[in-house]
Amino acid sequence: xxxxxxxxxxxxxxxxxxxxxxxxxxxxxxxxxxxxxxxxxxxxxxxxxxxxxxxxxxxxxxxxxxxxxxxxxxxxxxxxxxxxxxxxxxxxxxxxxxxxxxxxxxxxxxxxxxxxxxxxxxxxxxxxxxxxxxxxxxxxxxxxxxxxxxxxxxxxxxxxxxxxxxxxxxxxxxxxxxxxxxxxxxxxxxxxxxxxxxxxxxxxxxxxxxxxxxxxxxxxxxxxxxxxxxxxxxxxxxxxxxxxxxxxxxxxxxxxxxxxxxxxxxxxxxxxxxxxxxxxxxxxxxxxxxxxxxxxxxxxxxxxxxxxxxxxxxxxxxxxxxxxxxxxxxxxxxxxxxxxxxxxxxxxxxxxxxxxxxxxxxxxxx
Amino acid sequence: xxxxxxxxxxxxxxxxxxxxxxxxxxxxxxxxxxxxxxxxxxxxxxxxxxxxxxxxxxxxxxxxxxxxxxxxxxxxxxxxxxxxxxxxxxxxxxxxxxxxxxxxxxxxxxxxxxxxxxxxxxxxxxxxxxxxxxxxxxxxxxxxxxxxxxxxxxxxxxxxxxxxxxxxxxxxxxxxxxxxxxxxxxxxxxxxxxxxxxxxxxxxxxxxxxxxxxxxxxxxxxxxxxxxxxxxxxxxxxxxxxxxxxxxxxxxxxxxxxxxxxxxxxxxxxxxxxxxxxxxxxxxxxxxxxxxxxxxxxxxxxxxxxxxxxxxxxxxxxxxxxxxxxxxxxxxxxxxxxxxxxxxxxxxxxxxxxxxxxxxxxxxxx
Numbered sequence: 170x171x172x173x174x175x176x177x178x179x180x181x182x183x184x185x186x187x188x189x190x191x192x193x194x195x196x197x198x199x200x201x202x203x204x205x206x207x208x209x210x211x212x213x214x215x216x217x218x219x220x221x222x223x224x225x226x227x228x229x230x231x232x233x234x235x236x237x238x239x240x241x242x243x244x245x246x247x248x249x250x251x252x253x254x255x256x257x258x259x260x261x262x263x264x265x266x267x268x269x270x271x272x273x274x275x276x277x278x279x280x281x282x283x284x285x286x287x288x289x290x291x292x293x294x295x296x297x298x299x300x301x302x303x304x305x306x307x308x309x310x311x312x313x314x315x316x317x318x319x320x321x322x323x324x325x326x327x328x329x330x331x332x333x334x335x336x337x338x339x340x341x342x343x344x345x346x347x348x349x350x351x352x353x354x355x356x357x358x359x360x361x362x363x364x365x366x367x368x369x370x371x372x373x374x375x376x377x378x379x380x381x382x383x384x385x386x387x388x389x390x391x392x393x394x395x396x397x398x399x400x401x402x403x404x405x406x407x408x409x410x411x412x413x414x415x416x417x418x419x420x421x422x423x424x425x426x427x428x429x430x431x432x433x434x435x436x437x438x439x440x441x442x443x444x445x446x447x448x449x450x451x452x453x454x455x456x457x458x459x460x461x462x463x464x465x466x467x468x469x470x471x472x473x474x475x476x477x478x479x480x481x482x483x484x485x486x487x488x489x490x491x492x493x494x495x496x497x498x499x500x501x502x503x504x505x506x507x508x509x510x511x512x513x514x515x516x517x518x519x520x521x522x523x524x525x526x527x528x529x530x531x532x533x534x535x
Numbered sequence: 536x537x538x539x540x541x542x543x544x545x546x547x548x549x550x551x552x553x554x555x556x557x558x559x560x561x562x563x564x565x566x567x568x569x570x571x572x573x574x575x576x577x578x579x580x581x582x583x584x585x586x587x588x589x590x591x592x593x594x595x596x597x598x599x600x601x602x603x604x605x606x607x608x609x610x611x612x613x614x615x616x617x618x619x620x621x622x623x624x625x626x627x628x629x630x631x632x633x634x635x636x637x638x639x640x641x642x643x644x645x646x647x648x649x650x651x652x653x654x655x656x657x658x659x660x661x662x663x664x665x666x667x668x669x670x671x672x673x674x675x676x677x678x679x680x681x682x683x684x685x686x687x688x689x690x691x692x693x694x695x696x697x698x699x700x701x702x703x704x705x706x707x708x709x710x711x712x713x714x715x716x717x718x719x720x721x722x723x724x725x726x727x728x729x730x731x732x733x734x735x736x737x738x739x740x741x742x743x744x745x746x747x748x749x750x751x752x753x754x755x756x757x758x759x760x761x762x763x764x765x766x767x768x769x770x771x772x773x774x775x776x777x778x779x780x781x782x783x784x785x786x787x788x789x790x791x792x793x794x795x796x797x798x799x800x801x802x803x804x805x806x807x808x809x810x811x812x813x814x815x816x817x818x819x820x821x822x823x824x825x826x827x828x829x830x831x832x833x834x835x836x837x838x839x840x841x842x843x844x845x846x847x848x849x850x851x852x853x854x855x856x857x858x859x860x861x862x863x864x865x866x867x868x869x870x871x872x873x874x875x876x877x878x879x880x881x882x883x884x885x886x887x888x889x890x891x892x893x894x895x896x897x898x899x900x901x
Contacts, residue, residue, distance in 0.1 A: 288691055
């Protein structure tokens with residue numbers, strides 16, 4: 170009933186389990202927990218839905234839980250430090266394991282707590298949102314936001330296992346399902362054109378929560394992500410392509426205030442802006458831009474940034490991106506559907522046009 | 536005029552430079568700085584003494600500085616976050632380098648900031664205390680304190696270089712020199728009996744700040760540390776021996792309030808307690824205990840914990856140590872001078888005796 174992929178990282182390799190009902194299966198949840206102390210990190214929305222099941226499946230281990238407020242605006246140092254307080258308050262030792270039960274925010278914060286508690290303890294990812302199942306739970310990027318920039322404080326710290334129970338998507342609100350689809354579309358655009366075409370043909374099934382379609386999309390996304398991460402764990406090269414749309418998107422999230430936009434919504438807009446800029450640079454044909462924009466719309470995602478971020482502020486926010494090197498802004502841009510590159514070598518006047526045009530398009534709320 | 540050792544960690548190997556006047560030598564300071572942005576992290580005591588020199592030596596690089604308050608009690612999340620604020624305020628990019636100019640507190644905090652800023656940037660150690668030059672600047676352990684325990688939040692993050700300018704010891708207060716000697720003595724005890732004997736013969740020269748003697752002690756200490764770290768970077772085995780005296784010492788530091796005791800002072804007491812316990816267990820002869828205690832006294836260090844930490848509280852503080860696994864306290868104990876082991880397999884009644892006897896000894900201020 171379930172599929173298992175592997176993220177190949179030598180002795181730090183780990184499985185991604187995908188399928189229905191996995192949170193009820195002790196043999197899957199417990200297989201990669203090294204010690205006997207587990208701290209489940211979750212939030213107020215997810216806890217009433219799934220916490221009991223996970224605690225039951227973990228059976229006779231010593232279990233503590235920390236239930237955090239829900240939302241991107243709580244992905245900060247203060248909330249993260251609550252995990253540390255609880256770990257120390259419970260006297261959890263270096264052989265403990267953190268279990269991140271929730272979406273991307275929970276996974277990022279719990280993972281970063283695991284990276285730093287006693288200089289590093291084990292953790293497992295139990296993603297309950299589509300975005301977390303297809304993207305953020307895989308690959309070991311962990312972190313928190315700073316008022317001056319998204320994910321600016323963090324660590325690379327790989328989980329021991331990812332357990333994606335597809336049943337949890339049943340309780341996911343529509344906007345969060347759409348947000349996850351932005352990252353799914355991303356894989357098609359940067360390296361898997363056949364998958365992009367499949368998404369064009371199956372977007373209605375996905376939005377209708379057809380189990381088979383969703384499971385396929387999650388597997389294919391995770392397979393793409395696992396290949397990229399195995400080849401370039403620390404983002405020295407290809408992994409940067411996974412940030413398609415993210416430099417634009419982070420600017421929207423930071424500029425609008427954390428939590429006003431879902432991450433995936435901002436990424437959806439960012440993908441449209443990256444496609445628009447790529448076309449203005451003469452790298453991408455108009456038909457491809459239309460296909461991309463249509464698929465983003467079909468996924469139920471916005472395509473224009475909020476009007477209150479004017480182009481000047483937008484550029485200032487983008488200048489803080491982690492891909493900036495030597496003060497040069499680097500962007501992931503497209504040379505076709507399935508073909509992306511990272512470059513600082515583009516005409517910034519075209520970027521100004523993209524930002525000005527997008528603003529006057531007049532959409533811009535999630 | 537200077538000696539260079541290597542910490543052998545594959546592609547993350549790095550040099551330790553030891554000698555006089557090194558902070559004035561651009562070719563040494565700059566050799567391992569990858570980009571053009573440097574953030575010097577230092578404190579209010581060290582900045583007036585050495586900051587100008589370092590800035591001059593770094594010449595035409597883009598330099599910012601953050602000057603933190605001085606002392607162990609500031610080695611916390613709040614102070615650490617000031618470094619993050621400044622890095623982001625200056626828009627420093629992922630190719631920036633942090634330079635830790637100061638003692639162990641500065642090195643630990645700057646290193647942990649480098650570990651987490653944008654998921655990891657480069658850093659170099661410019662240690663200005665004996666303790667930092669012989670121990671904390673080498674090996675990649677970084678971190679901050681939590682009210683419930685020393686160094687409980689942190690990361691393994693290796694520096695790109697360690698530059699130990701022995702001239703900086705001229706400005707070091709006597710108690711800090713003594714504190715550094717505790718860690719020097721530790722190397723003799725755990726793996727280098729000939730060095731221990733040399734220290735017995737040369738302690739007066741060291742306390743008199745004889746340049747040649749100090750340089751030898753630093754080199755020999757760094758050589759020992761580099762060998763241990765190269766063999767066991769993540770403390771899966773031998774590296775734990777470097778914590779001789781530290782479980783006792785951390786309990787004293789946490790119990791007395793961070794900053795009341797210097798780290799090295801607490802470690803000095805911890806070494807005496809470890810020796811006492813080892814003797815009570817029948818593992819160490821009385822003559823060795825006397826030699827150890829005499830050398831700690833000769834270094835100008837205290838040998839008894841503060842009376843206000845009663846044995847019960849002392850044990851509770853020790854139970855939070857990072858070496859605790861499965862709720863079992865593990866200690867570094869001695870089987871001879873130059874021979875140590877980590878074990879949870881000892882009679883706890885003997886530990887109680889050690890703590891009770893030490894307390895009634897009636898010393899206990901740094």
